[in-house]
Amino acid sequence: MAGFRENEAIVDPFSDLVIPPELEESLQRHREHLAQLVTSLRCAGMDQLQIERSISVIVDSYKEELIRAMKRIMR
Amino acid sequence: MNAANLIPHHDVKLLDEAGRLAALHRYEVLDTPREEAFDRITALVRSVFGVPICTVSLIDADRQWFKSCIGLANREGSRDTSFCTHTIMEREPLYIPDAKLDPRFADNPLVNGDPFIRSYLGIPLATPDGYNIGSLCVIDVVPREYRPEQIEILKSFAALVVDELELRRIAQTDHLTGAVTRRGFTLELEKSLARFHRAGHPTALVMLDIDHFKRVNDTYGHPAGDLVLRTVAAELTAQLRQSDTLGRLGGEEFGILLQDVEMEYALNTAERLRSRLESLVIPFDAPLRVTASFGIAGLDSQVGAVPQWLALADEALYAAKRSGRNRCCVAQGVEAVAPGLGRHG
Numbered sequence: 001m002a003g004f005r006e007n008e009a010i011v012d013p014f015s016d017l018v019i020p021p022e023l024e025e026s027l028q029r030h031r032e033h034l035a036q037l038v039t040s041l042r043c044a045g046m047d048q049l050q051i052e053r054s055i056s057v058i059v060d061s062y063k064e065e066l067i068r069a070m071k072r073i074m075r
Numbered sequence: 076m077n078a079a080n081l082i083p084h085h086d087v088k089l090l091d092e093a094g095r096l097a098a099l100h101r102y103e104v105l106d107t108p109r110e111e112a113f114d115r116i117t118a119l120v121r122s123v124f125g126v127p128i129c130t131v132s133l134i135d136a137d138r139q140w141f142k143s144c145i146g147l148a149n150r151e152g153s154r155d156t157s158f159c160t161h162t163i164m165e166r167e168p169l170y171i172p173d174a175k176l177d178p179r180f181a182d183n184p185l186v187n188g189d190p191f192i193r194s195y196l197g198i199p200l201a202t203p204d205g206y207n208i209g210s211l212c213v214i215d216v217v218p219r220e221y222r223p224e225q226i227e228i229l230k231s232f233a234a235l236v237v238d239e240l241e242l243r244r245i246a247q248t249d250h251l252t253g254a255v256t257r258r259g260f261t262l263e264l265e266k267s268l269a270r271f272h273r274a275g276h277p278t279a280l281v282m283l284d285i286d287h288f289k290r291v292n293d294t295y296g297h298p299a300g301d302l303v304l305r306t307v308a309a310e311l312t313a314q315l316r317q318s319d320t321l322g323r324l325g326g327e328e329f330g331i332l333l334q335d336v337e338m339e340y341a342l343n344t345a346e347r348l349r350s351r352l353e354s355l356v357i358p359f360d361a362p363l364r365v366t367a368s369f370g371i372a373g374l375d376s377q378v379g380a381v382p383q384w385l386a387l388a389d390e391a392l393y394a395a396k397r398s399g400r401n402r403c404c405v406a407q408g409v410e411a412v413a414p415g416l417g418r419h420g
Contacts, residue, residue: 020245022245022248026242026245029238033231033235034235036230037228040228041231043227044224044228046123054123057115060115065242069246072247
């Protein structure tokens with residue numbers, strides 16, 4: 001496959017990651033709340049570009065803390 | 076008619092102020108620096124609603140404190156005059172199209188003076204376990220009407236703010252023991268130290284280390300070690316008040332922050348914990364028993380920084396280890412009050 005050399009050992013940095021139920025529940029809630037936001041923005045008549053911009057801001061904010069949480073869990 | 080008559084019978088958490096404050100403090104967010112993650116959300120909400128002010132407001136015992144605040148200069152204000160204090164009393168949004176026409180707020184100093192609030196829409200920030208710890212609100216200096224669809228948008232944003240707070244809390248939790256991580260615990264120590272120097276609130280730090288923990292791992296394996304850590308943390312948590320903080324400082328070492336207590340109380344607490352751990356029998360292949368050594372450090376005007384405070388408790392902890400383990404030692408000149416107590420420094 002392009003990008004990998006044959007017989008090269010691939011180290012998976014996330015191989016030991018076990019996502020605790022608390023984080024799984026948090027991720028699930030976040031997915032639901034994002035979907036609710038999209039629905040409510042649509043219902044209020046917001047255009048697609050504004051909706052995408054809003055989602056992008058929210059996802060970026062969440063992403064940084066999520067990476068920190070996952071690093072913490074793997075330590 | 077009192078507040079209890081106004082709130083549905085099943086919604087007792089709206090009246091449980093002690094539980095609400097404990098829920099708020101679990102997030103360990105009060106008095107933390109501004110964070111871009113929250114500022115980006117409030118900036119977005121302000122833009123979507125076209126208002127001059129948007130805040131993530133958290134309601135502490137006697138103040139409102141803003142984790143994020145766009146359009147206001149201060150980061151905190153009195154709870155007495157705060158609109159968000161009203162918001163957290165209900166499950167539904169607090170919508171005030173014109174504060175001058177609302178008898179609850181017409182005479183409010185925030186309406187008649189800076190920042191001249193005229194319209195307000197606030198959504199309670201409800202934790203997954205049902206406590207309203209604060210509010211996401213949009214404020215204007217002119218009367219505003221909001222359609223139900225717009226209120227739904229703010230509700231969605233409020234839920235996402237809670238997600239952000241939750242994730243932050245999860246990142247600060249040690250997932251083996253449920254204790255706060257060293258990073259989170261250090262933040263709590265910093266806040267307590269600042270409170271002590273500002274208002275003189277007595278606070279004590281207890282450090283404890285499980286004696287001969289390596290032997291447990293070496294003899295019975297890491298699953299046994301993990302079980303010991305979980306059991307010890309659970310026992311400590313069960314014995315502490317909601318306002319106390321248990322942190323895992325590393326390996327088999329824990330820290331306990333006891334807020335608003337004199338040294339005698341701290342000593343008695345440490346001794347009680349020592350005794351409880353000593354009597355634990357942890358079921359494994361062979362029943363496991365552990366003891367722990369404790370170091371206690373209060374605060375005085377000489378303690379100016381958290382590392383210094385930690386070092387004092389650590390020195391006392393090692394004095395307890397050196398003098399035979401399974402005992403409590405104090406870092407400052409406080410007399411021993413129980414057989415298991417020693418004195419150090």
